[in-house]
Amino acid sequence: MARVSKKEMEAFFSREFPRANFVLEAFDEDSVTIRRKVETEDLRPGGTVSGPTMMGLADCAIYLTILREIGLVAHAATTSLNVNFLRKPVADKDILGVCKILKLGKTLAVGEVTIYSEGDDRPIAHSVGTYSIPPC
Amino acid sequence: MARVSKKEMEAFFSREFPRANFVLEAFDEDSVTIRRKVETEDLRPGGTVSGPTMMGLADCAIYLTILREIGLVAHAATTSLNVNFLRKPVADKDILGVCKILKLGKTLAVGEVTIYSEGDDRPIAHSVGTYSIPPC
Amino acid sequence: MARVSKKEMEAFFSREFPRANFVLEAFDEDSVTIRRKVETEDLRPGGTVSGPTMMGLADCAIYLTILREIGLVAHAATTSLNVNFLRKPVADKDILGVCKILKLGKTLAVGEVTIYSEGDDRPIAHSVGTYSIPPC
């Protein structure tokens, strides 16, 4: 099965998730990177990025990375997600999620995401999530 | 230390998180329930509520339940969150999160949240999260 | 499908896991309780019960609680487990795990376990785990 290309993914994503505010940053050989602009409504007291903003980035990154491998099936569903928050994000920088596949089975796929504030290579969060893959 | 009352929490919450779309539904003896209206932008293909919407509800429920015990300190921060998605939510119903404290330590607090679609008592998601408590 | 009885489970368990050191304490309507004697080799510096001892109890409790519902299929396999350690266990007391089912699907089942030191009703650990159910 040929992998989904970055262009095909962008077309799919803007059609299925017209309100999503993620940019496909890179489709590398073994990882996918997505970027999200941090908006005022994503901030928390103390000028930090909210946990749910990072969790949304993680969830989306895993979804796209799995779909790149299995094809553009909209109905893959998250079954579990675990997030560890590691450092305070920078309020006025975009956040980036870099996702790798840990397992691609017939019914379950597992991905791992490391999240960064742009311009700093120390991770701000790390997430592992499982998606169920619908039967063909 | 006296617990924070529902009224005090509502005042704090609308001051610190003016954009939040949660309603404090109940302050029971051993649990806190919050409600969130599901908006069009919270939906995913197939007419289901997005994972990040439920994760945001879980995170907020734990935050409020811990703050009820320790007092209204805005800077408590999530250190980890684990979510299991259990059943397909109903698209046109509010979601409710019921949170109980599992541990209230000096530096860490752990809460457990069960999430429901309104009107159905089978959980749609379950989450456990840890907050770090800032030193006084 | 009739639920597996406590006697049937005990027979299955001693046949399939002859070295396991768990006792089926209670089969209640909506929960299963198992007990484990804490041995010297389960202790850690400071006189506390090791994390892996509690994780093993959690994993086993979820396994038995799911098998009670789906029947005695030895090959159900854990796909993920999340544990939060809440309080220091008591070194010279047995530990007890009380498990409830959160979801019983066709391919995945999710259970939640609360772990106690005997004689203290404050939980020492809490765990959520997912098992994949083999096709019939």
Next chain:
Amino acid sequence: MARVSKKEMEAFFSREFPRANFVLEAFDEDSVTIRRKVETEDLRPGGTVSGPTMMGLADCAIYLTILREIGLVAHAATTSLNVNFLRKPVADKDILGVCKILKLGKTLAVGEVTIYSEGDDRPIAHSVGTYSIPPC
């Protein structure tokens, strides 16, 4: 602060955990690898390695990797551990855990472990765990 050497760690480990059956395989610049022989009692029906055996390896790998950085304090305690089981382990091979630090804070440290059956570079499990660091 100078890092703990492999020899110092081995001496500490055999003194504090005389019954542990782990071997320190490698102390690399940014990771620690430990090895565990799989014994008959670690196997499950179907000839696979039990989940708790892998969880014990993960927990130990994170503990050692953190102690290498903070010094040999026996009382660091696991606060949470999340494990995803990815592939069936090989019954007659040792298992190896490779751990990297994700965060080393003043009160919490987070490590990530990838677990392999010897001789196969596809991971059999992946774990993220948090330890609380005792005050000096």
